[in-house]
Amino acid sequence: MRRAALYIRVSTLEQAQEGYSVGEQKERLIAYCKAQDWIIADIYVDGGYTGSNLKRPGIQKLITETDKFDLVLVYKLDRLSRSQRDTLYLIEEVFRPNSVDFVSMQESFDTSSPFGKAMIGLLAVFAQLEREQIKERTWMGRVARAKTGLYHGGGNIPIGYDYSDGKLTINPYEAEQVRKIFEWYLSGLSLKAVTDRLQDEGYTNKYSSYSSWSSVRNILENETYTGKMRFGEIVVEHAHDAIISEEQFNAAQVLRGKRREQFGSNAFQSKHLLTGLMFCGHCGGRYYLRNSGKYSYYACYSRTKQIKSMVKDPDCKNKIWKAQDLEPQIESQIRELLRSPQIAKDIIESRPKSVPVNQNTDIEKRIREIDKQIGKLMELYQREDMPPELLGERINKLYGERTALQSALVPVAEPDTMPFDLVEELIADAAQIWDFADESQKRRIMQSLISRIILTDDEVKIEWAF
Secondary structure: OOEEEEEEEEOHHHOOOOOOOHHHHHHHHHHHHHHHOOEEEEEEEEEOOOOOOOOOHHHHHHHHOHHHOOEEEEOOHHHHOOOHHHHHHHHHHHHHHHOOEEEEOOOOEEOOOHHHHHHHHHHHHHHHHHHHHHHHHHHHHHHHHHHOOOOOOOOOOOOOEEEEOOEEEEOHHHHHHHHHHHHHHHOOOOHHHHHHHHHHOOOEOOOOEOOOHHHHHHHHOOHHHHOOEEEOOEEEOOOOOOOOOHHHHHHHHHHHHHHHHHHOOOOOOOOOOOOOOEEEOOOOOEEEEEEEOOEEEEEEHHHHOOOHHHOOOOOOOOOOEEHHHHHHHHHHHHHHHHHOOHHHHHHHHHOOOOOOOOOOHHHHHHHHHHHHHHHHHHHHHHOOOOOHHHHHHHHHHHHHHHHHHHHOOOOOOOOOOOOHHHHHHHHHHHHHHHHHOOHHHHHHHHHHHEEEEEEEOOEEEEEEOO
């Protein structure tokens, strides 16, 4: 004989309604148990509690005593919870693992039956919809907050700022560290070199000392320091006092992108002007600078076999260049670009526009159709125009198709382009300082503008980074 736990809930407004009072529910549930020949193991009551959450003493006690009964019986589904998400949680995470069935008397909902199992799938669909709606409402609230310039808070207040009354205010000691980080990085130091210097000079922040270069990286990539606040697509200018200029931040991003492209996440800073930019047009290997007495030479690793792991083709015979011959050729092309930004515009406009293709259109359309069909089936069920058995069969089929379609969705890549106005700005800045720049400054400019230099015999081809 099966043991049943009766669960009864009423909110204040429902206590006087017929069929919803504690006494009415209890009487009907007891009669139902007698008809089914079930033993009543216990009765759990939440009087005057909302069904929108699980913060109820009766339901919490029931959750902890699942070993005392074989099934949970309620008068109506919304007595257990008004939240599809919480209902699914109780059935899937609490009842089922403990071999407890769930029965709703009014809807003839029984998780031990085929129809009941099909309804669990339906609950999952609506629980997901409920989660998305909650997420959307939360997001809209945070967006509204962001539009007023208020920081979203949380435990990660940016180094350089303090947080008070929804606003970021400058922390003078930490702000000076942020300025030095940008200054040192843009002068040519690597992430590790900047981190080492911070440690050597004894700087600390609200979280710790600079024990890892990841803290430096996070600072360099955070546009909050320009006075902007971004939340999703919302950007608020002058939301708080800036620590660095927007020009400094943009320059750091370009340099970060170049180093990631050339060297990966562990970018290093070479002491030679062209090292890291030059590649062999025959084997694809890197060129490096070697000193030999009076002259310096650029040579392919594959030809010299200086480092075995860098050899791409042991038979490569590409040209070895004297630095005094190669560097002026490259500088001449750079000067030509700095004199005429139109060159960059022509290059950008001549390239085919890469437009991401959404391969999911048909799949997304079918998912929307399935959701509409499920909604119509539920309307028929509520009007009692469709037998439960037939409804369960159709919902099971639709839900299975929906799950398969969701797993087939393909991520859509975003186009990766550099707008001409940014390129033009970089060129203008570089043109002003090139003639007076030292080696580290020239190296930084080249890494911003050049993707790679391909050497093929006597040909020198620059692939620009725009």
